[in-house]
Amino acid sequence: MTGIQYDQTRKTNTINSVTGIDTLDPNNFLRQLNPSPYDISYDVHIATKNMDDGLQIIEQILPYFQPSYTLNIQDIPELAITKDVPVLFQGIGFRDEYEGGFDGERVMIWTLSFVVKGYLYPPIGNAAIIKKVIATFYKDQDLVTPSGAVTVKVDPINSAYNAVDSNGNQAWTILTDIYGEEQLDSNGNPPP
Numbered sequence: 001m002t003g004i005q006y007d008q009t010r011k012t013n014t015i016n017s018v019t020g021i022d023t024l025d026p027n028n029f030l031r032q033l034n035p036s037p038y039d040i041s042y043d044v045h046i047a048t049k050n051m052d053d054g055l056q057i058i059e060q061i062l063p064y065f066q067p068s069y070t071l072n073i074q075d076i077p078e079l080a081i082t083k084d085v086p087v088l089f090q091g092i093g094f095r096d097e098y099e100g101g102f103d104g105e106r107v108m109i110w111t112l113s114f115v116v117k118g119y120l121y122p123p124i125g126n127a128a129i130i131k132k133v134i135a136t137f138y139k140d141q142d143l144v145t146p147s148g149a150v151t152v153k154v155d156p157i158n159s160a161y162n163a164v165d166s167n168g169n170q171a172w173t174i175l176t177d178i179y180g181e182e183q184l185d186s187n188g189n190p191p192p
Contacts, residue, residue, distance in 0.1 A: 001040060001041065001042055002041045002042065002043050002113075003040075003041040004038050004039070004040050004041070005038065005039050005041075006036065006037070006038055006039075007037040007038060007039045007117065008037075009037075010037035010117070011036075011037060012034045012037075013034060014033065014034055015033070015034075016033070016034050017031050017032055017033045017034065017127075018031070018032045018076075018079050018081055019031045019032075019079075019127050020078070020079040020080065022078075022126075028126055028129075029126065029127040029128065029129050030078060030079055030124050030125070030126065030127065031124070031125045031126065031127035032076055032079050032081065032121065032122075032124050032125075033121075033122045033125075035075070035119035035120060035121040035122070036119065036120050036121075036122075037117070037118075037119055038118055038119065038120055039115050039116070039117060039118075040115070040116045040118050041090075041113070041114070041115050041116075042113070042114045042115075042116065043111055043112070043113050043114075044111070044112040044114065045109055045110070045111050045112075046058070046109070046110040046111075046112070047107055047108070047109050047110075048107075048108050048110075049106060049107065049108070050106070050108070051108060054108050054110050057110070058092070058110060058112075061112065062089070062092075065087070065088070065089035065114075067088055067089050068086040068087060068088045068089065069086070069087050069089075070084050070085065070086045070087070071084070071085050071086075071087060072084055072085075073085050075119065075121065076121060076124070078124060079124070083119065085116060085117055085118055085119075086116075086117045087114050087115070087116050087117075088114060088115045088116075088117070089112070089113075089114060090113035090114060090115055091112075091113050092110060092111065092112050092113070093110070093111040093113070094108070094109070094110055094111070095108070095109045095111075096108050097109065131153060131154040131157055132151070132152070132153040132154070132157065133151070133152045133153070134149060134150070134151050134189070134190060135149060135150045136148075136149045136184075136188050136189070136190075137149065137150075138188075146181065146184050146188030147181050148178070148179055148180050148181055148184070149178075149179045149183075149184060149188070149189070149190040150176065150177070150178050150179070151175075151176070151177045151179070151190050152174060152175070152176050153174070153175050154172050154173075154174060154175075155172060155173050155174070155175045156172060177190065179191070
C-alpha cells in the first residue's frame, strides 16, 4: 500500500444507516452508519531474470483492467453488506538492473500501480426493535385537535423477533387498536 486519500466525490449522507437482526441475539438489531469513501493506492512489483518472463506475467494481468476491474466484496458479513469496488489500473513502470557486466546478474522489476475505490466503516452499534407504533390523526392542519389514533403492537411486547413456538408457529401476534376522539386524553394520546 502506497497511500490512502479521502474521496469526496463518493461521499454519501453520514446519518443514513443499514440495520439488521443480530445473528447471536434475535432481540437485538444492529446498526451500521454509512462508510467513508477512500482511495487506497497499491503498487505490485514483479521481479524477473529476463524480459520474456516479465512480459508473460504482465500480459495475463493487464487485459482485465480496461481501465478498471470491479470486485464484489462482502464488507460487513453481520449485516450482509456487499459493495462493488472498482480497482483502477494507474500505470506501469519498468527497471532493468545489472550487477557487473553484461554476463552478470540481471533483474527486471515491473511496477504496476492500482487504486482501490474502497470504504472505511464506523463501528457497528445496536438499534432498538420497534414493537409498538402509535399514529394520531388530527382534524386540522395546525395539529391541535386530535380526531383519533391507531395503535399497533406486538403481543407479548417482550417477545423475540421472529420467535416461534414448539409447533413452529409464530409465537407472537400483532394487535391493532383504533381509538376515537372521545377515547383520547387531553394530549391526544390513546389509553396505555
